[in-house]
Amino acid sequence: MKKIYMVGLGPGKREAMTYEAVNAIRESDVIVGYDFYVKLIGDLAAGKEVFSTPMKRELERCREALEFALQGKTVAFVCSGDAGVYGMAGIMMEVAAGHPEVEIEVVCGVTAACSAAGVMGAPLIHDFAVISLSDLLTPWEKIEKRLDFAAKADFVICLYNPYSKKRTGHLARACQIMLKSKSADTKCGYVKNIGREGECHVLCTLEELRDQKLDMFTTVIVGNSETVVLNGRLVTPRGYQNK
């Protein structure tokens, strides 16, 4: 059978992986992924063929995974979080489009929006939008438009990729846009290194968030108009209390 598992590893620590993610890796012949993620799974990759590349060589990794599968090897393509949320599941299906005989199975993991929410409290209890601030593959104007509409709709907003070396002003600009429709004291928070060494989180207001210097291992959540801080935790009510 020609098979590629697109495996979401979750935030990073082993215990946050699902049983089926671990099983998919165990039953695979080859592990494919970005260096950092292959290191994360450590001993699970022991004795297996490994193809890992540095960042930004996504197409190369997919073509290689396809090649292994066409040779009859079972492949585990590992991604952080969930392979289906800004992950490699989509591009893998595009690359393999001419080979319907290759089965591609997505093995879900916990995506950063959920794991960040869990660390901070329960901010995603109501409708939310997930937006990446990376303009490597998306025009910045489109990102601005989505931030604007999401803020107008009073969504809780989760931001992926709030920072990169080349683009230091994106978070501040994003906050400016959201501040047009969300109040300056909207409750927000961010988490660095979720589920990994050095995990830490900070709660702040939207105005304060604008001036934060974050790194690329950070996930940001901006509350809706009802989000509150309770015992140091970010919580979006859903309305049960009112019933």
Add this chain to the structure above:
Amino acid sequence: MKKIYMVGLGPGKREAMTYEAVNAIRESDVIVGYDFYVKLIGDLAAGKEVFSTPMKRELERCREALEFALQGKTVAFVCSGDAGVYGMAGIMMEVAAGHPEVEIEVVCGVTAACSAAGVMGAPLIHDFAVISLSDLLTPWEKIEKRLDFAAKADFVICLYNPYSKKRTGHLARACQIMLKSKSADTKCGYVKNIGREGECHVLCTLEELRDQKLDMFTTVIVGNSETVVLNGRLVTPRGYQNK
């Protein structure tokens, strides 16, 4: 220690649970949850005290969980998907607000947006919005506004609770609103009974989705303007091919 774990069970099958979810249940003295979810964990609850209630008695479950924790018992409060996405983590923190000595830890699971996406392909590869069509706790006007802005922003949109017995026209109405900004042939799909017996999924256009009769165990995904169907799978490209 006074502790409550808010445990996300994922879509339903045991293998889709995380190791830490299973561990949290194992080390708890009491299991609290909606009947159906308590049944899902089956043997994991064996020998433990169990407090389960039918649907719509959320506050009662939270108060009971708090009571157990105050007695010094470790509680696993089980939810489907992720306890932090339309789950009970928020209301539990509200109910326990007067008791900061009770530690509430969210143990994340795979939420339905991700597991539905994985079944259908890779539709959530780009920015997306998650909206519940349940107006039990949210004014319908607010839901309409969010649908409208999310469609205008060209988000991929994931719909939770597309149907209830009392509200049979909500999905059709939601599609009408999205059709103002999204084309009639926007690629969509829905999954019933994710990760459980009877799992099945259908891909269709937004116009076709409008006329579907779904049940409450269904999760819907509406693509963005670039979402395509490749080898029978719903895929939202992110732009790697263009580079």
